[in-house]
Amino acid sequence: MKNILRGVALILLAWSFFHYTAIASPLLLPSPVRSIQTMFEYLSSGMIYTDLVMTGYRWGVGYLGGIATGIPIGLLMGSSRRVNSALEFPVDFFRSLPVTALFPMFLLAFGIGDASKIAMVWAAVIFVMIINSFYGVTQSSPRRRLMARIYGATEFQIFTQITFYEALPQIIVGMRLALSTSLIVVIVSEMFIGTQFGLGQKVYDLYSKNLVTNLFAVLLLMGVIGYLLNKIFVYFESKIIFWVGKQ
């Protein structure tokens, strides 16, 4: 807790310094006090709830969809040389492309509705999950698998009871990496493709209207949400892969 407070104080100190010494124009860097007040006004008035819900919906569907499709593909690639050689090139090719730069393609393919933004989040998550799941499998112990095979375990049993669990820590690493990437992508997709409600759209609108105090209030809120999501994730991570780091 002390470290968190220290971090918050450091950010506020730097922000206040640049604002109150007028090193940065107040039109570009607003007062931290006013920005924090505005953030609480947004929360207490409920003005931002629809934006929060819509961004959360797009992110949630895209993120879970990316995980649900990326993990099986990565596990398959890690378990089968044939699948790996078939998918290696397309996976490496598409994961090298920045998904945010492909927004015109998503726009044309999925239209201006939620589908295009969800698809962008999905695309940002799936390749991270494929790669991490793949490496999770390749890093699992061949000795344990051999031992299980000697004792008569079926391939399915080996996969579900050994390989998967050994790959799980790396899968979780992928999920955590994809968490922050997907949050960025959902915001950017809303800014680029546009929508009626969403935090990305809100940021874009406030910037267009030069409402920098409100803009920073939304940015602060986004930072807090990102931080909390990360903390929640770490909590569940320690429950799910409780054995990691204890061997």
Added chain:
Amino acid sequence: MDALINGSIDFGILVETNISFIKFQPGSDLRVVAIIQEKYDDAIVVDSSIIRNALDLRGQTIAVTYATTAHSFALKYLKEKGISIDSVEIKNLPPLSIQAALINGELAAGSIWQPFRYNAVSTNSSLLELNSKTAYKGYSIIVVRDEFARENPEAIKKFLSALIEAEEYLNQNLDASQRILAEQISMPESILKKAWNEYNVEVKLSDELTRSFISDAEWIIQTEDEFKNQAIPDYSQVVDTTFLYAVAPNRVNGSE
């Protein structure tokens, strides 16, 4: 705008809507030293199978990009045609999305500017443009910071003189100018020529610019939640005629 405010650049070419918005913020120390262009390039592009004329816009969703000239145009166009803003739904989208949605039929109407208008209409033949030169006129303006204006009056005068020279060259060598511009902005010359009449290139300053700021401020207060109940900012000191008057007094009209 940001680059101008933080001093990364000294001269900025903006549109009048930018100034209308920024003046709502305290400490916005910007001056307009010249208009370089009047423009009529905003239009509501509509799907002609649904909307045949302006009155058909009632009950429809019109996409606009908030806080742009196309937003201002759409609202003023509706007003001119006697259509209440409450009778349409205004949807906020970036111009590229409006263009794409019009092309693939996801939207019945969208207010956009060039080249998005051209891209949409040339790709989908069922699209029509609803335009009006009397509803709205946009301005491209030269803007500087107060501090820069105080410290560099000669630089501003020289820049304005160069712009006047460029305008004169353009009027005397229209074909060559269009060719140069088409090349610079990577647009086919034939299309540029078609859209040419939507712009009136002239370095000047006149009273109507301040009236345009005030008119913009009125729709901002009426339509934007964040600006409700705010007073119209004081735009009287924004337009600075000193420099243009020193260079070409005949190009300054009105009391500014």
